[in-house]
Amino acid sequence: MILPLSVTGVVPLPSLHFETIIGNLGTINCSKTSGSGIGNSQMNDSLHLHGLLEEIYQQLLPQVKVESVYPHDPVEVDNLPQPWRLLGRGNYAAVFCHPDYADEVVKIYAPGRQGFEEEIQVYSRLGEHPAFSQCYYAKPNFLVLKRLLGTTLYDCIQRGMRIPKQVIDDIDEALEYARRKGLYPHDIHARNVMMHEGRGYVVDISDFLDQESCSKWDNFKKAYYWLYRPILRPLGLRVPYFVLDIIRKGYRAFSTFTKSCHRQLGMLLGYKSSKHLKRFKR
Template identity: 55%
Template structure:
């Protein structure tokens, strides 16, 4: 769908060595896709509810995002990147296409650590990173987009600056409650209570917070429907 001449070697590598042998599926639409097999020389970087992201040593500075069969959103994500154009807080779309059951994107690799992992590992999150993310979301709105599903696992910290990693839901309607809640917790709890050298939060505590947050949000939505 989107190719450029200089991308052809990359496309051949992807379509000859990754897509024929990769195995991933969406078992539960509300949980990350399951990657059953990653081909040799490819490395799995992570998985979301729509797709998994891979990298290869012959594609420095790039990643390949492969959508699970049957999962929507590939065309929408292409459109979002086309609207965003070039911005320092976002990735860049180099190529996109469909082969067999898989649709994929070739993207600029964003280096850094997610804010979720910063909390887990005890890495301080500076206020500048939060401001950068807010400005990036405002920029997206100025391009006719609606930032949605922005939370600690899809925004990153790199050299003290904030980046937005996942833009796949930027064409959806409605407010981004999760980012508002994350900011509220950052300014009300994190900055006043966390010491200058933040302590790491163990996985069990992070998972408990995530579970309780989802329960509270679900209850809030149900109460809103009843009123």
């Protein structure tokens, strides 16, 4: 069992400049902390965040290992110290929480995985929206984010939980909001969206700068309206994880195959057009 680090004998916390704090907490001028230039609420928020950062730098980061073994599978997590808890894993990063800081989560990127800088930029553009998280602090390869409570739609389907239409509508509205902010919602699927108390949330925005066309959310909505609502929901059926995993991997293989076919077809049509053009010039 891995015990928490004691207060004595630990590596001192790196110098924390509050200019790196992002989001609602704002930027704090430390020279005015004893004056009237900063409110008590903002000061309390800053001290709260500073306490969390101490736990991160002194306990979490020195011990936990986040590794990307297979690029298209969730990262592997090992050596997680108590009392930290793993909340979720994606293909790029893992998300953790501490019991004393229930409103924040820590997202740690696996070494060698891209997307950290892009995610910061996306959060900066999004600002505040009820369906998205917010970034409070960022240092290379990890973020401190506002915690979103809920259950992923992937888990809802496995557990036979009812997914109201309002959840789908909320996510649609959130994605449209992101587009108005100059972003490109990408890689939105059942693992990256959640519901809580009948409302929908988007939990992964790391690929929102990717301008490549992505139909995952549209395909999920088709399955929701054609399969889930008329069949699965009325019967209260649960779909085992291994079946969902087969569907997920099958979808990826099919998507890769169709993209390859489109590329080959485009190259073929381009080649034929070039030949016809040369004949016409003759």
